Amino acid sequence: MTHTLRRARALAACATAGALTLTACGTGAADGGSTTLTYWLWDASQQPGYQECADDFEAANPDIDIRVEQRGWDFYWTGLTLGLVSESAPDVFTDHLNYYPEYVTRDLLLPLDAFVERDDLPMDIYEEGLADLWVGQDGNRYGLPKDWDAIGVFFNRAMADEAGLTQDELSSLEWNPRDGGTYEDAIARLTVDANGVRGDEPGFDKGNVRTYGLWMSLSPTWNHGQGQWSMYAAANGWQPTDQNPWGTEFAFDDPRFQETIAWYKGLIDKGYMPSLAAQEGVASADQFAAGNAAMVTDGSWMTGTYLGLENVEAGIAPTPIGPTGERASMFNGLADSIFAGTDHPEEAWQWVKYLASPACQRVIGEHHVVFPAITEAWEIAQERYADEGVDVTAFTDHVENGTTFLFPIAENPGAIGSLLVPAFEAVISGQQPVESFTDVNEEINALFE
Amino acid sequence: MAVAGGIPRRNETPRWRRKETGVALVFLAPALLGFLAFYAWPTLRGLYLSFTDYDLLSAPEFSGLDNYRRLAEDDVFWNSLWVTLKYVLINIGVQTVVALGLAVLIHRLTRSTVIRGILLLPYLISNVVVALVWYWMADFNLGIVNEALGWVGFDAISFFGDPDWAVPTIALVNVWRHMGYTALLIFAGLQTINRDVYEAAAVDGAGEARIFFRITLPLLRPVLALVLVLTVIGSWQIFDTVAVTTQGGPVDSTRVIQYYIFDQAFTSFDFGYASAIAVVLFLILAGIAFAQLKLLRAGESDQS
Incomplete structure (x- = not known):
């Protein structure tokens, strides 16, 4: 040794x-x-x-x-x-x-x-x-x-056609944390329940969804929401650390972060996205292939996997434009x-x-x-x-327009992950309110003292 | 003990016995070496490391009781103890009853080695493979288990994704893997019970149930005690199934103690703290084994 x-x-x-x-x-x-x-x-x-x-x-x-x-x-x-x-x-x-x-x-x-x-x-x-x-x-x-790598939205072309959404429409969606903007409209439209009723139609049964508009794939390893929610939070003006690389102060107590997660969690409550329990298991690309999801946010390294699916024709749309007036993607x-x-x-x-x-x-x-x-x-x-x-x-x-933000580089990534993964799961499953991130943030910042 | 006169000194070890001791040592050596190198030394070193601040990659620094103090206040640790206990109760409870039932069935009903062999099959598959196959079969959206539940009119259950279901699911997956093996151990115990006892009971007109509770169970106690000690200790050390399926989630609901140790050591590089948790687990297991052997009077048999 x-x-x-x-x-x-x-x-x-x-x-x-x-x-x-x-x-x-x-x-x-x-x-x-x-x-x-x-x-x-x-x-x-x-x-x-x-x-x-x-x-x-x-x-x-x-x-x-x-x-x-x-x-x-x-x-x-x-x-x-x-x-x-x-x-x-x-x-x-x-x-x-x-x-x-x-x-x-x-x-x-x-x-x-x-x-x-x-x-x-x-x-x-x-x-x-x-x-x-x-x-x-x-x-x-x-x-x-x-x-x-950068993040994008993979969508099922046949489902988008059926819902009347074109590639151009999907490529110009706007998002905000209050009502989700046209981005949430598209997600709702793409959600279909077992009776064929869409998420934006009356009589939609959110307890019996056949195809989710958006698939959430939380990972047991902490990745700063790279493919899940970081693009929304950043398009809402949020930065995870005081500086990057080598930040020493995290900002999970920032309202811009917390309102983004509240909106994200809201998609589950509305039946547009699977619950934490329902998304556990087979990977998101397989759920996409099985027709359980119309859209999945994922990284560019997955392009070959989604586009190579045999029974599903996939398209790629950029992440939505947020309140900052720009799109965002973790880089x-x-x-x-x-x-x-x-x-x-x-x-x-x-x-x-x-x-x-x-x-x-x-x-x-x-x-x-x-x-x-x-x-x-x-x-x-x-x-x-x-x-x-x-x-x-x-x-x-994203690269050509400079709308990327860097993956947060900081010391203690293992300890940070141990704190954030359970905290995130608790919020997404409804056990804790988004405000609970404020306490977790204090614990994380204490690691750097 | 020297006694005067021509009386032989009885305490002197005979030549053949001395020779036998040497041979015995040779036979013991591999196991003894293994024990010293892979059990005794790591245990002592782990004990030492639990009093240090150690990240594996730089030299350990003595930190006294710091790790243990932190342990007492660590909610995740206490939660992991609770989660593990829940797992052990479900796993051992179900497994022992099922295995005992299976053992009695093969003892009373069949002499077929094929059937005994089939019982052992799940045990021959690696833990990780068993875990992964069940993980896919029990998937919420695509798994065959939920498909089957759907046919009989039940809602799909997120076996690994629902905090309330995750521990029972993992416990039952391991019951499935281990029940045949446990049944075989108990079956071996059943074979040591004298057939005459059964014949006598039958002559006296005892039914199957009465025979089971009055004869089989009491006479099986020493073997059952041993099987319980072994399976309970194994059960407390649940790790692989969690590592390849839920990895501690959702919301710490499957963060069993061994996985927490692994987490602290290999993702947070906190080997000192991980060692302290391991020492506590060691003490718990030693206590359980001791209590079980005492309570179940494993050393005595009712069969004489």
């Missing part, structure tokens, strides 16, 4: 000491043998793209082998933590903004500044803001951006980070550098599962979608 840490610290010190010492820190390749690097990611649908990158990289660097390993999201972070302790962690891994603060504050990630400086790597090729997300509170850089970006205890920092850096390069990100763009971080590469993804007749401007407009 202490041994691991000493080694990790020594390597970290070694890497920050300056470019000259870098090669001295590296081992493995120097003696002519081949080096094997382990690389982890969680999304199986992205694996083919990254395997192609790995093959290209190996062809150019015959002395380095890349072993791409996919671990499911649910146990990715537990596995990584255990790996970090038992020295079996991957050399390089896909990193998430919600989790990296835990690792950075414990010196487990290799700072990349000395490498970036030595190789004179440009940081302005990435979509604006993505590279800065990975700069820790200590001013060091701990990851290179690989992709970005999240993944990066590749290097484990500070790796035996091969130099080789790991070469691989990370390649993953963040236009060469690899163009490949990822061609595979168009996610939007790569480099502008020209995500434009490739957009074209590939267009080739298939899929319009992804619902996502890309």
Whole structure:
């Protein structure tokens, strides 16, 4: 244990000491043998793209082998933590903004500044803001951006046609927390009870709904309402923290947040959205496929899943325009980070550098599962979608119009999640009023004192 | 004990016995090593860690009784104890009755090893697979269980999503998995009961019910006590079913104690606090095992 840490610290010190010492820190390749690097990611649908990158990289660097390993999201972070302790962690891994603060504050990630400086790597090729997300509170850089995502509304085309809603109408909906605006009208219209009565028609039986206008999919892991409610709260002028990244004061006591959640909960009371109990279980995309939901708010990384459904033709609409006069979408970006205890920092850096390069990100763009971080590469993804007749401007407009807000990066994400998940479930299920967030907010802010 | 004269010293261990002790040690060694490395040492270390502030990734810092003080005031911890207790009561209550019934049935009605084998089938499937299959089958919107309830005119139930249903559902899923195994353990106990006792009872004109309550149950007590101790301890440690289905939700209704320990350790990196909870769980389990063995007089049998 202490041994691991000493080694990790020594390597970290070694890497920050300056470019000259870098090669001295590296081992493995120097003696002519081949080096094997382990690389982890969680999304199986992205694996083919990254395997192609790995093959290209190996062809150019015959002395380095890349072993791409996919671990499911649910146990990715537990596995990584255990790996970090038992020295079996991957050399390089896909990193998430919600989790990296835990690792950075414990010196487990290799700072990349000395490498970036030595190789004179440009940081302005990435979509604006993505590279800065990975700069820790200590001013060091701990990851290179690989992709970005935004939130949109996936809708069932046949159901929208039946309800008389066109793509244009769905793309220009407005929302407010008082009556939900035209957005709630559309949700009500798309809700159908067992007798075929729509949510906005007299005689609608909210206790016996066949198709919900909107599907809520709460996750047991805290994700700041990324795909559930964050776009409404932000379009209502709310920001989750005093500053981002590295905020130390949360704003779940803000009325703009609480009235948004009150409205969201109201959809359940009106029968337009399944209750907390009813949404537990099979994933939202499957409920959408089964015709239980007409619309689902979800991330751009799910585009392939929704659009690829066999029996349902899906369309994508942007998130609604809120009281601020603008749409909003959380902007999240993944990066590749290097484990500070790796035996091969130099080789790991070469691989990370390649993953963040236009060469690899163009490949990822061609595979168009996610939007790569480099502008020209995500434009490739957009074209590939267009080739298939899929319009992804619902996502890309957010980036082009600057209507995104960053995923909140803060310390103590685990403890914050433990407080917020039950609190949120209590409010959504009606056990607690929205005002209960004020107390929870105090508890969260106390974590930073 | 030295006694003068030619009388042999009776306390001297005979040569063959000394030799046997050596052999016994060799046979014991693997289990003993396993016990020391995987039980005794982790227990001691866990005890030590419960008095520290430790995040696994940096060295532990001694913090005295801080973790225990925090424990006393932690509502989530007390709630998790309560949730676990509810789970154990439902799980063990139903499981013991069902398993006992099954054991008596296979004891009295069949000698078929195929039927005994079938009983054991659910136990051969991994916990996680069982949990996931039931999770999908009991889904509110798409599950076959609710579909079937619909045919007979019941409303759909959100088995895993409704705070009132989640714990009973998880408890019953595990009853389904473990009942065959438990029945087999009890069945083994039934076979040790002398057949003559049954014949005598039959001759005296006792009915099946009377035989069960007056003969089977009392004579089965030591085995039942052992089975109960084992299953109750196992039941308190419920984790996997929760981890792959509800993950503690909704609203902490399934945040059982083991899952809370896991949560504190691996999502909040609070291994010191997690160890303190684990120590409390250890004490609870030790207390329960001791009380059960005492109350059920597991060491004695009515059969002589």
